[in-house]
């Protein structure tokens with residue numbers, strides 16, 4: 001399966017589950033095999049820009065934790081843009 005430039009190894013995704021889809025959970029599911037894509041918990045765009053500790057914990061990842069989507073929420077377009085750039089730099 002392909003989404004834009006990203007070739008996924010399978011069409012099985014882990015949906016975002018607030019409070020559950022943290023790095024340890026994603027690592028376990030990836031180790032089980034067959035996962036095409038995983039998503040983080042919901043992250044507040046402004047908190048990520050401000051490098052809030054909780055936001056940084058929510059986007060914590062590792063090289064094996066790919067391909068990865070980071071789910072952002074916010075109401076200010078410029079903040080969403082800046083947070084999306086940060087996510088891209090983090091490898092999302």
Ligand SMILES: Cc1cc2nc3c(=O)[nH]c(=O)nc-3n(C[C@H](O)[C@H](O)[C@H](O)COP(=O)(O)O)c2cc1C
Pocket residue numbers: 015016017018019041042071
């Ligand atoms: C505990 C829990 C937390 C969830 N958190 C999110 C979330 O943060 N963002 C989101 O888009 N969907 C969230 N969802 C929705 C799921 O990602 C998914 O869309 C929903 O469970 C339906 O999946 P299904 O069609 O496979 O049953 C959550 C669902 C549950 C049960």
